[in-house]
Amino acid sequence: MADDYEVFELGDVELLSGESLPDARLAYKTYGNLSANRDRVVVMPTFYTGSHARNEGYIEKVPALDPARCFIVSVNMFGNGLSSSPSNTPSPCDGPRFPRVTLYDNVRCQHRLLTEGLGIDHVALVLGWSMAGCQSFQWGAQYPDMVDAILPFCASAKTSPHNIVFLEGVKAALEADGAFAGGDYRSPPEVGLKAFARVYAGWAYSQTFYRERLHRELGFETFEDVLLDWEQDHLVWDANDLLAKLRTWQAGDISAGPVYRGDFARALAAIRARAIVVPCTTDLYFPPEDNAIEVAQMPNAELRPYDSPWGHCVATPSRDSEFMGFLNGCVEELLGAR
Numbered sequence: 086m087a088d089d090y091e092v093f094e095l096g097d098v099e100l101l102s103g104e105s106l107p108d109a110r111l112a113y114k115t116y117g118n119l120s121a122n123r124d125r126v127v128v129m130p131t132f133y134t135g136s137h138a139r140n141e142g143y144i145e146k147v148p149a150l151d152p153a154r155c156f157i158v159s160v161n162m163f164g165n166g167l168s169s170s171p172s173n174t175p176s177p178c179d180g181p182r183f184p185r186v187t188l189y190d191n192v193r194c195q196h197r198l199l200t201e202g203l204g205i206d207h208v209a210l211v212l213g214w215s216m217a218g219c220q221s222f223q224w225g226a227q228y229p230d231m232v233d234a235i236l237p238f239c240a241s242a243k244t245s246p247h248n249i250v251f252l253e254g255v256k257a258a259l260e261a262d263g264a265f266a267g268g269d270y271r272s273p274p275e276v277g278l279k280a281f282a283r284v285y286a287g288w289a290y291s292q293t294f295y296r297e298r299l300h301r302e303l304g305f306e307t308f309e310d311v312l313l314d315w316e317q318d319h320l321v322w323d324a325n326d327l328l329a330k331l332r333t334w335q336a337g338d339i340s341a342g343p344v345y346r347g348d349f350a351r352a353l354a355a356i357r358a359r360a361i362v363v364p365c366t367t368d369l370y371f372p373p374e375d376n377a378i379e380v381a382q383m384p385n386a387e388l389r390p391y392d393s394p395w396g397h398c399v400a401t402p403s404r405d406s407e408f409m410g411f412l413n414g415c416v417e418e419l420l421g422a423r
Contacts, residue, residue: 090114090137090167093198101342104184106174111198112167113137113160116144117152123204125155125420128211130195130220131162133330134322140217142402146409149416155209160195162216164329171268171325180325181268186333188216189342192223196231210419212236214400215371216330219244219337222379225356226339234419235356238363238391238412239371239400242379243349244337248370252331255284259324268325275320281327282319283312291367291396299394353382360386361415368397389415 095109114137119126127150129140137159144150150157161167163186171183178184199205208231211221218240225235226242241248262277264270294300300311319327339345340352362380364373373390380388391411393399399408 090161093202095194095197098190098194100184101187101189102185106163106169106184106186106190107178108174109163109169109194111160111163111169111194113158113198115203116157116159117155119156119203119205124207124209126199126205126208126210127155127157127420128195128199128208128221128224129157129159130191130211130213130217131160131165132213132215132217133334134165134318134327135214135217136165136167137161139402140213143214143409143412146402146406147413147416149413149420155420158199158203158205160198162191162220162330162333163194164326164333166323166326170323171329172323181328183325183329185336186329187336187341188220188223188333188339189227191333192220192227195220195224196228206231208232210234210236210416212238212416213240215239215397216334216337218371219334222356223337223339225358225360226345226352227342229355229357232358234359234361236361236363236412236415236419239365239368239397241337241371241375242339242353244335245370245375249335251288251370252335255281256328256331258284259328265324268328270324273320274324278319278322278324278327279316282315285319286312286315288369289315289396289398291369291394293367293394294396297394350382353379354384356383357385359419361389361419362386363389363391363412363415365396365399366390366392367394368399370397 090112093111098106098109140159164170211224218237221235221237222242258280259277262274264274305311340349345352364376380386
């Protein structure tokens, strides 16, 4: 992974679970220059297997995210191997003993980075794909007075039961590898990581994607080639890091925490930020129907589905230039509406 980032030292962090994350750290990178007025700040959290380096694909493909026009803060979420994670945290919180971290914890620490580390007290836009989009919902509910706009795409404000079941499936595939050893593996559990990837590939794209053999547009001749590529992509990840982020994903709920205490409707109603919520019509684990329920309860939100057979992966920066153009229009609108 890229090492061109800065680190914000958080000290010991008390988590929503009641556990503590000792000597916690957030890895982040900024793009552009912070104006004298400290305005036009854009926050980009990272997605499930993402990093600040992968977020750069959006900066490159979405002209409205021009570092000459805005100050971008790209923050690595806990568990991604750069910020505090099972793979880089010393005993007694290493590996499978890494404490349970929620999106509430991630965003609270990102808030500290902005306010304490960067001297920023207002954010023009929080946006992101998948778990990064979930964090943009979280920002809007957790700090409603600080955020002007949010743009979650292929994401949700609360992880659905169906999504949780999907994640249980990939988790079970990984943990079934005897080499996993309950998380105390001596070498990477490669059989489990490959199984994890193969199950995941069936959900990342839609049924139409496979029926119409759109994998050929990616340079893959057969379905097996797709699966082998997914295997290689996941072999570079630490298994405990994948599972730590998976637990965070499953627990996703903007109403979890001391403010809303599980009242999801109240949390949605508290998001005063202008919101454009973009689902893909064929996303198998963040379907538009779930977003429609959420948007109906948000006071200043609009649902803009994007029709594509590429499913959840439509938002991969290098995948669909038309989607990047669609996204650019949303960013321009939200930044121009300030």
